[in-house]
Amino acid sequence: MAERKFRGRQKIEIKKIEKKAARDVAFSKRRAGMFSKASELATLCGVDVGVVAFSPAGRPYTFGYPDANVVFDRFLGIVRAEGGSGGPAGTTASHQADILRQLSQRCSQMMDLLSAGREKRAVLEERLNSxxxxxxxxxxxxxxxxxxxxxxxxxxxxxxxxxxxxxxxxxxxxxxxxxxxxxxxxAVIPMRAAGFGAPGGSGPWIN
Structure with a gap:
């Protein structure tokens, strides 16, 4: 009987994934892994970290420690101080600064939308209680x-x-x-879950 030969662990070729569904899944998994590694780097080394990734559909994802906006603003300050000489390097730095500024604005807009949603919820809860x-x-x-x-x-x-x-x-x-x-x-709490339901469930005790 011939002895089976194992080729061992094979190296995966790094190239663009052709199928869109598989490409989206790979992006989601690799993005999560990248953000996890960035978090480990910030924790282990005590450094500020900022990561930006655009999905295949063009949606931006950011990670920052201690905060993405803080890291981006810090980077933009360094770019402004060192770049802007008018040459090729200055042009590239200016372009990068514009991109990061736009990302920072988008992050701020998303935070504003989240804050507005919380305020609407607070108003509804206040009306409900008052x-x-x-x-x-x-x-x-x-x-x-x-x-x-x-x-x-x-x-x-x-x-x-x-x-x-x-x-x-x-x-x-x-x-x-x-x-x-x-x-x-x-997510309005049902009356029974809040402890107002009668054991028999009759009369005004409506769930």
């Missing part, structure tokens, strides 16, 4: 033991009404293009 059909019910009591059934039922009805209004408002915002509030804005 509005009630009875002004007496707006201040949620810490101790519910001393409340009567009528007061408790009225509080539950008010809570359910405001929850329905909040859901409707979220849908309106998303239909108008303000979906930056994100799916988390719809």
């Amino acid at each position: 509005e009630s059909e009875d002004p007496e019910d707006r201040a949620w009591p810490e101790d519910l033991e001393g409340l009567g059934l009528e007061r408790l039922a009225r509080m539950v009805r008010g809570f359910e009404e405001q929850r329905a209004k909040a859901r409707l408002r979220v849908l309106q915002i998303q239909e108008q293009g303000g979906s930056s509030a994100g799916p988390s804005a719809m």
Whole structure:
């Protein structure tokens, strides 16, 4: 019987992946690995790190420690101090500075959108907690033991009404293009999960 021969570990040829789906998957995995290595470098060596990668579709991805904007601004300051002489090197440095400035602006815009979404969510939560059909019910009591059934039922009805209004408002915002509030804005806690469900599930205790 002939002895099998193993060629051992083969080196993968580095070339462009032709299939788009495989190329997208490879980019996602390699990008995550690159950002992980950059994070390890920053932690082990105590250095500031900035990484920029554009996907095959042209979408930018950034990683920075302690912050991408801080690293990019620091780099741009060095470029401004050393470049700009008017020669080829100065032209290249200026072009790189423009690209990094645009990336920094995009990152700032994304952070603004995230902040706006959080503000919308906070407004919805504030309305949900503050509005009630009875002004007496707006201040949620810490101790519910001393409340009567009528007061408790009225509080539950008010809570359910405001929850329905909040859901409707979220849908309106998303239909108008303000979906930056994100799916988390719809994460309204069910009444039973909040501890308001009656064991029998009857009467005003609606989930």
